[in-house]
Amino acid sequence: ASPARSIGTSPLLVSRLFQPSSLREGLELGMEGRAGEMPCKSQRLMLQAGLIHPSNPGCYYYLPATVRAMEKLVRLIDQEMQGIGGQKLDMPSLCAAELWRRSGRWDLMGKELFRLRDRHGAEYCLGPTHEEAITELLASQGTLSYRQLPLLLYQVTRKFRDEPKPRFGLLRGREFYMKDMYSFDTSEEAARLTYQAVCQAYISLFARLGLRCVQVQADTGNIGGKLSHEFQLPAEIGEDRLLICGNCAFSANVETIEPGRTDCPQCHKGTLAESKGIEVGHTFYLGTKYSHVFNASYYSAQNKPVLAEMGCFGLGVTRILAAAIEVFSTEDAVRWPGLLAPYQVCVLPPKRGSRTEELAGLAEELCHSLGKSLPRLKGEVVLDDRTQLTIGKRFKDASRLGYPYVIVVGQSAAEELPRFEVCCQQSGETLFLSRDGLMDLL
Numbered sequence: 328a329s330p331a332r333s334i335g336t337s338p339l340l341v342s343r344l345f346q347p348s349s350l351r352e353g354l355e356l357g358m359e360g361r362a363g364e365m366p367c368k369s370q371r372l373m374l375q376a377g378l379i380h381p382s383n384p385g386c387y388y389y390l391p392a393t394v395r396a397m398e399k400l401v402r403l404i405d406q407e408m409q410g411i412g413g414q415k416l417d418m419p420s421l422c423a424a425e426l427w428r429r430s431g432r433w434d435l436m437g438k439e440l441f442r443l444r445d446r447h448g449a450e451y452c453l454g455p456t457h458e459e460a461i462t463e464l465l466a467s468q469g470t471l472s473y474r475q476l477p478l479l480l481y482q483v484t485r486k487f488r489d490e491p492k493p494r495f496g497l498l499r500g501r502e503f504y505m506k507d508m509y510s511f512d513t514s515e516e517a518a519r520l521t522y523q524a525v526c527q528a529y530i531s532l533f534a535r536l537g538l539r540c541v542q543v544q545a546d547t548g549n550i551g552g553k554l555s556h557e558f559q560l561p562a563e564i565g566e567d568r569l570l571i572c573g574n575c576a577f578s579a580n581v582e583t584i585e586p587g588r589t590d591c592p593q594c595h596k597g598t599l600a601e602s603k604g605i606e607v608g609h610t611f612y613l614g615t616k617y618s619h620v621f622n623a624s625y626y627s628a629q630n631k632p633v634l635a636e637m638g639c640f641g642l643g644v645t646r647i648l649a650a651a652i653e654v655f656s657t658e659d660a661v662r663w664p665g666l667l668a669p670y671q672v673c674v675l676p677p678k679r680g681s682r683t684e685e686l687a688g689l690a691e692e693l694c695h696s697l698g699k700s701l702p703r704l705k706g707e708v709v710l711d712d713r714t715q716l717t718i719g720k721r722f723k724d725a726s727r728l729g730y731p732y733v734i735v736v737g738q739s740a741a742e743e744l745p746r747f748e749v750c751c752q753q754s755g756e757t758l759f760l761s762r763d764g765l766m767d768l769l
């Protein structure tokens with residue numbers, strides 16, 4: 328007989344999921360070293376759990392579970408950005424050197440820029456950010472009308488930066504995903520309102536993810552501009568140092584204030600405490616720095632051409648994924664923000680040859696009915712069909728991968744009033760629920 332083919336059928340079977348671990352005992356991956364030498368928890372866990380696989384320094388294969396989580400994150404980002412009027416586009420990664428020369432950043436960016444030439448000798452860089460490109464796009468439309476503003480355009484694309492020290496897995500790659508939004512307004516006042524709206528959307532996004540980010544005053548770096556904040560997720564592995572006042576709302580990246588300062592420059596009462604953070608987002612009010620270079624302008628109500636006031640707003644998409652794993656996980660088990668977990672539910676049927684073996688069909692049927700009766704779980708339920716392994720061993724694996732709900736179809740499901748054992752990974756609770764109780768919970 329030919330082996331059962333389960334291509335395209337549900338439920339999804341764990342035995343068929345492509346999640347190869349890159350950190351098994353005895354498997355050594357040159358550049359990544361051994362698990363014991365890896366100080367970064369999210370990097371170690373993501374390699375262990377088959378979420379990423381190293382390719383070359385700062386570059387990774389994003390394996391299927393990671394892509395699922397990332398797609399969920401991008402959907403949330405889309406909701407937030409479109410909620411404030413953002414329109415999504417997609418710009419080329421190959422950026423002409425000529426644009427970057429005009430803004431002066433071809434030289435300013437130094438070695439961080441990946442530079443290349445085409446067959447005709449024309450120079451390009453692989454886009455590390457897109458202020459030049461978007462401003463040139465706007466300018467190419469001729470002068471806009473003030474009625475078309477504010478205009479908020481964003482993309483979620485790969486960015487390329489030749490980082491001097493790519494490390495910590497997806498936290499600092501040389502190729503990574505960023506959401507970058509660019510805003511065009513009629514006045515400084517209007518641009519500041521847009522700036523506030525984007526910050527609010529970021530705050531809302533992080534709240535939905537359960538990430539306690541702090542918004543700190545930041546340096547404008549080589550992007551330039553007048554006003555800037557970073558969204559920092561407090562974590563020991565973070566490469567940024569933050570100063571937070573114990574008395575008022577003041578908080579800043581150390582890069583912006585006098586070094587060694589311990590008294591608060593805002594309230595002059597509190598002392599500044601230092602902590603470490605991962606920069607997950609960055610907002611800039613740019614003024615006319617780029618619109619001036621490329622002549623991106625609009626006609627005012629008085630029909631006069633005026634330079635657009637710009638802002639730019641970044642979110643580190645792949646960095647947010649890793650940072651969330653960093654702060655939610657234990658030393659040996661991945662934990663996700665509920666909304667990002669690659670799959671929501673894992674169902675464990677009994678071991679082959681065990682006393683409750685006949686419950687295998689019930690487990691499979693449960694998977695089907697969960698997906699059918701709860702639209703939110705469609706495609707989100709996996710069945711751990713590796714029934715040659717004990718429930719205990721598979722439960723341990725499921726816990727390590729961080730499914731929010733693990734359902735054991737075991738002894739208690741065989742009783743007169745069938746009960747399913749449900750482990751809620753987020754709260755650590757174990758419940759024994761009837762089928763209806765289970766539906767209510769999920």
Ligand code: ATP
Nearest residue numbers: 490498499500503505606607608609641642643646
């Ligand atoms: P960092 O200070 O960590 O180098 P940055 O200030 O250079 O970051 P921005 O230019 O502000 O980064 O880019 C916007 C966002 O893109 C950052 O807030 C961060 O979340 C993300 N990001 C930047 N560099 C990387 C990287 N090498 N790998 C992953 N994400 C990154």
Ligand code: MG
Nearest residue numbers: 439488490548
């Ligand atoms: Mg940087």
Ligand code: MG
Nearest residue numbers: 557567606609
């Ligand atoms: Mg920074």
Ligand code: MG
Nearest residue numbers: 557606608609
């Ligand atoms: Mg930054």
